[in-house]
Amino acid sequence: MSxxxxxxxxxxxxxxxxxxxxxxxxxxRRRIPASGVHWRPGVVVATNHTISRDxxxxxTLPDGTTAPASLAGRDPGTDLAVLKLAGxxxxxxxxxxxxxxxxxxxxxxxxxxxxxxxASWGVVSGVDGPWxxxxxxxxxxxxRLDLAIYDGFxxxxxxxxxxxxxxxxxxxxARGVPVTIPVATVERAVSELLERGSIxxxxxxxxxxxxxxxxxxxRKLELKVDVALLIVSVAPGGPADRxxxxxxxxxxxxxxxxxxxxxxxxxxxxxxxxxxPLAARVIRGGQVKTLQVTPGERPKSRVA
Numbered sequence: 001m002s003x004x005x006x007x008x009x010x011x012x013x014x015x016x017x018x019x020x021x022x023x024x025x026x027x028x029r030r031r032i033p034a035s036g037v038h039w040r041p042g043v044v045v046a047t048n049h050t051i052s053r054d055x056x057x058x059x060t061l062p063d064g065t066t067a068p069a070s071l072a073g074r075d076p077g078t079d080l081a082v083l084k085l086a087g088x089x090x091x092x093x094x095x096x097x098x099x100x101x102x103x104x105x106x107x108x109x110x111x112x113x114x115x116x117x118x119a120s121w122g123v124v125s126g127v128d129g130p131w132x133x134x135x136x137x138x139x140x141x142x143x144r145l146d147l148a149i150y151d152g153f154x155x156x157x158x159x160x161x162x163x164x165x166x167x168x169x170x171x172x173x174a175r176g177v178p179v180t181i182p183v184a185t186v187e188r189a190v191s192e193l194l195e196r197g198s199i200x201x202x203x204x205x206x207x208x209x210x211x212x213x214x215x216x217x218x219r220k221l222e223l224k225v226d227v228a229l230l231i232v233s234v235a236p237g238g239p240a241d242r243x244x245x246x247x248x249x250x251x252x253x254x255x256x257x258x259x260x261x262x263x264x265x266x267x268x269x270x271x272x273x274x275x276x277p278l279a280a281r282v283i284r285g286g287q288v289k290t291l292q293v294t295p296g297e298r299p300k301s302r303v304a
Contacts, residue, residue: 012121015163016108020117022093022165023110023156025060026069026083028053033060035111035156036083037168038092043194044083045186047155048074049172051081059083061090064115073193077137077201078181079172082193093157096164097183100141103127107145108159109169109178113152122147133173136201136266136298140184143167149178200271202295204245205238206231208262211250213283221288227260228252228283239296249291250283269295 025033026046034050036059044059051057057069067088074081101107101124108121126144133139145158149171157165158180167180192199208229218226229251234241251259255268255278268278273295280291 011161012106012108015159015161016110016117016119018163019093019108019157019159019165020110020112020119021062021091023062023112023117025112025114025152026050026057026155027060027066028057032113032152034152034154035113037155037157037165038085038090039186039190040092042085042088043072043190044069044085045155045168045190046081046083047168047170047172048076048079048081049170050154051083057083059085060112060115061088062112062117063090073197073199075137075189075193075199077133077135077199078139078185078189079133079170080168080181080186080189080193082190093165094163095183096160096162096166097187100127100182101143101160101166106161107147107166108161109145109147109149109153109156110159111150111153111156111169113150118150118153120148120150120153132263132266136203136269137199138185139173139181141182143180143182145169145178145180147178153178200274201298202269202271202273203238203298204240204265204269204293204295205235206240206245206265207233208251208265210260210262213250217283217286220286221283223252223288225252225258225260229259229262229265231282240293243291243293245282245291245293246284248284251280252283252288253281254278255280271297 022038026036029052036044036046039045059069069083072082125146128142131142167182211230231249277294
């Protein structure tokens, strides 16, 4: 082995051992344990989909001992959960929030699906701008990984060559494809989950799909767009139902902005919009009507 490869191998092993001191195993489901990261003193970050019960949770620490943990909060939108440990003293993760990784950067995914630390290395294959999960959460950066995520790795950290944490790995947000929730997103989620136990998000209670408006109707109604959102479901008792929205309405605008994709609606529904009326323009019965809707708080749910 060349001197360069020997040096790289040694540095990667050192990074794994350094970062691994903050990685724990979480026993909160019937299958093998999942992983978690000691994010702040007494605070462990995990993935929501690996926490299938709210009580009787235990954690295996890096030294092999076990300790009880309590669930402080969970958020299916970001697939993050926060656990609290009492009376335990071991290293917290070294974070790298200031500079996102570059495409091609060498990275390592760590896990502790049991008492022993495991690792998988590869490169960052894609870095894109903010994106929204299917439940409306905004993730600051989409980090795609070219490496293997083994069973039990969800909740473990992605680290750089210096052992600094770039985010939390999960296989539950992108149809089974491994992605990393970046540090900035995790930090916000942790703060809110510790404070409230959940993350507040607004919702309308509608299901939509894009639809092309017939050209004749576009001309008749003097519309500026020819693609809108057909309302295909209205949740009984939900905000839209209470405010008189109907199945078959075609949503053109929400809060003054044209909508042509369901994500356009999610972009208008941050936690600050709960209880604040929004104006909407719809096609109903061949005519354009202006409606009002007051978003509610999205009901709490979880992915087990």
